[in-house]
Amino acid sequence: MAEDESEIALSKQDLRGVTAFAAACAEVVLEIFEADQPDDSRPRDAVGAAWDFARGGERGKSLRDTAWAALKAAKSADTAAAREAARAAMSAAGAAFLHPLAKATQVKHILGAGAHAARAAELVAGHSPGIGAEHIERAVHRATPVVVEVLKRFPAAPGGGGRVGELIRMLDADLRSGVVRGERLRAEPF
Template identity: 55%
Template sequence: MRTESDKIELSERELREIAGYAADCARRTLAIFEQSLPADSRPRDAVDAAHAFAEGGRRTAALRQGAWAAYRAAREAVSPAAVDAARAASHAAAAAYLHPRASAHQVKHILGAAAHASRAEELASGADPRVTSGTLEWARRHAPPAVGAVLGRLPAAPPGGGRVGELIRALDAVLRA
């Protein structure tokens, strides 16, 4: 049984694949945020930074700053859907900073962008369950091998976290299967 202090193997290639996946998930919901605050580029900048890292760019302080900027943008968003879209962007940029520890918290770093994007689409649709299941299916189909491989080295997603936590646990379960 893994403990929170156990180290896991985590290659740069895996980090890049996970960050690219997170960026792809978040990119799906940028328009939801931009409808709320069209002049605010912080979430888009965070997603672009995550994509740049995924494509071979350096992991710099600017990437971490982009994650925090998108997080701050979430606090200024008008609609709940826009809040989750900005949080998805924040998680995308932060995915590059996944730690090589066998911690259930790391599952949130891997799947946070996908879960927040799913929640944003769910809210924007008026909670249409077909949208939610379609978004989760998209996230499952587009997950690169590194996502499942790294999840397999971690404890299961932790309890709690409200609706986003439920979505993380649902994705975690299906991606481990």
């Protein structure tokens, strides 16, 4: 059977690399959610499950369940920043479920955690786009060569999506170009 031309080859190691990147991005804003909802561990559990998969664990129902739980936690948060932080955690766990389809919408699985984390930080700083840009820059430096290579297999990020969509497109463009603010990328280890 011939391989469908719309499918993209993704190995388990590719998925682990993308998930590690997403978990690292989401982890930095967990405290925003926890300040709002100190007794709710669902976003932290989702990031923990993402790290477990990235480090060799299974990609199964429990990982998917933690992603859904983090999304439910976002809906119960009192502030927009906490909601975005929980969505970053949901995106981290969901990164393991990147589909091998050549569709721009799949880029959200790769970059969603970084964009939601940047938005959460912007909101905490009073809607400061400069803070979001700083978070995007740090996310770019967190990306390993595996993340960039996987990203480049997919079409560019789609339009729309409000401010989070803008942040996804910023992150996408920076990772694809290999340059941030005129500086060549140097991937930081996790």
